[in-house]
Amino acid sequence: LQFSTQLRHALERNEFELHYQPKVDIASHQLCGAEALLRWRHPQQGLVPPGGFLAMAEQIGLMAPITNWVLVTALRQCKAWQEAGIHIPVSVNLSTRTFQTPRLLERIEWALQEAGVPGDCLEVEVTEQTLMKDLDQGAELLRKLHDLGVHVAIDDFGTGYSSLSRLRHLPLNTLKIDRSFLSERASREDDPVIVRSIIDLGHNLGLQVLGEGVENDTAWNLLESLGCDAVQGYHVSQPLPDQRFSSWIQDGG
Ligand code: G
Ligand code: G
Ligand code: MN
Ligand code: NA
Numbered sequence: 305l306q307f308s309t310q311l312r313h314a315l316e317r318n319e320f321e322l323h324y325q326p327k328v329d330i331a332s333h334q335l336c337g338a339e340a341l342l343r344w345r346h347p348q349q350g351l352v353p354p355g356g357f358l359a360m361a362e363q364i365g366l367m368a369p370i371t372n373w374v375l376v377t378a379l380r381q382c383k384a385w386q387e388a389g390i391h392i393p394v395s396v397n398l399s400t401r402t403f404q405t406p407r408l409l410e411r412i413e414w415a416l417q418e419a420g421v422p423g424d425c426l427e428v429e430v431t432e433q434t435l436m437k438d439l440d441q442g443a444e445l446l447r448k449l450h451d452l453g454v455h456v457a458i459d460d461f462g463t464g465y466s467s468l469s470r471l472r473h474l475p476l477n478t479l480k481i482d483r484s485f486l487s488e489r490a491s492r493e494d495d496p497v498i499v500r501s502i503i504d505l506g507h508n509l510g511l512q513v514l515g516e517g518v519e520n521d522t523a524w525n526l527l528e529s530l531g532c533d534a535v536q537g538y539h540v541s542q543p544l545p546d547q548r549f550s551s552w553i554q555d556g557g
Contacts, residue, residue, distance in 0.1 A: 308364055310346070311357055315369055319345045322377055323543035324394070326557065327514060327536045330528050335557055337427065339395040339536065340378040341543045342370070362401055371402050372411055379419035379426060381546055386421070390553060393455060395427040400434040404441065409448050416452075423453030427477070430456065432464030435474065443474060450475040457514070462502055472509055479506035483517020483537070491523040496530070503530050 314320060320342060327337035344352040361367050374396055382394040402408060416423055428449065435442060435458060449456060457478035458471075462485055481502050484490065491499075499515070506513035515527040518537030527535055544552055 307357075308360055311344075311360060311366060312364065314344055314346075315366075315373060319347070320370070320373060320377075321345055321545065322374065322381070323545055324381070324549040325536055325543040326541050326549070326552065327395075327534050328540050328557070329534050330524075330532055333557075335390070335392055335553060336534055337392050337395060338549065339397075339429065339543070340374060340381075341397075342374055358399065362399065367399060367402055368405065368411075371396075371398070372415065375412060375415035375426075376418050379415055379421050382425045383419050383421050386425075388550070393425050393427045395429050395457060397429045397459065398434070400431070400437060403430050403434050403445070404438055406441075409445060409452075412449070412454065413452065423449075424455070427455035427457055429459040429480070431459045432461055432466045436464065436466060436470070439470065446475050458511075461506075462498065468505070476509075476511055478512045478514055479509075480536075481513065481515045481532075486515050486517050486519075486523040486527070486537070488520065488522070491520075491526050496526055499526060499532075500530050503527075503532050507531070 322340045323343055324338040324340055326335055327339065328334065329336040342354045344357055346352045358367070361370055378394045378396050382392070385392060412426070416426065446456060455477040456475070457480055458476060459480050460482040461479045462482045479502065481499060485499050485502070503513050512533045514534040514536060515523065515532050516536045518524055518527065518535045518539045520539055523537070524535060524539060541552055
């Protein structure tokens, strides 16, 4: 069978899974959120990461149903965490095209209702590039998400070309420092001018700042010394299937 045909059947065959990567508050070391990351359990190829199929999903018109599935599954998981006494929001990534879909807001409202959770259980992650497109429509969507209580994070920050005056006027919550700035080499530099500047920029805009791709103590210590709020990365944990995520929490993170 063709890959695209298999992809068309993946939803009904229940072949998608979400893995959850913990986000941890730097000061308290407490779990403060989790990012849902999509994987396809392909019958022959094993676990396929999103880079291997999302572009095709977009091409063949499957992005909307896949995104709906991701939203509902992530929010139901968030509800299950709540019932177990763990009160953290779940973060879902949105592609540029998805973010530009006029009906996205309705679909998010539907997913919240379907899972039976309030808007503040959800954070959406969109890249800088996405935010800088379609300026008026994007701003309106962000205001409506804000009214629903849904949080918005800017993903991969520092790799795009943001208009700072635009960022300033958007209702955003979190800025995620792209992992390239926290690589082994980058986090050892004598003067971490970029990381420092991004953290200060985020704070000056009233945003929480999270460092992503934290793989070692060097990067963690750098972020801590610069007043960053939260971290995510292999140093804390890889993205985990739901059962293993729960065990990770029970084992004290
Ligand atoms: O671990 P990782 O290979 O999961 O993710 C690769 C890329 O795929 C990242 O840029 C991430 O934002 C994106 N991604 C992961 N899950 C989803 C999803 O559910 N929807 C969209 N649109 N992108 C996702
Ligand atoms: O683009 P986005 O930030 O949504 O993508 C997250 C991607 O980063 C996923 O592919 C995830 O598996 C990966 N990731 C998470 N933690 C780390 C890390 O510590 N190091 C590296 N290299 N990748 C990571
Ligand atoms: Mn992300
Ligand atoms: Na990112």
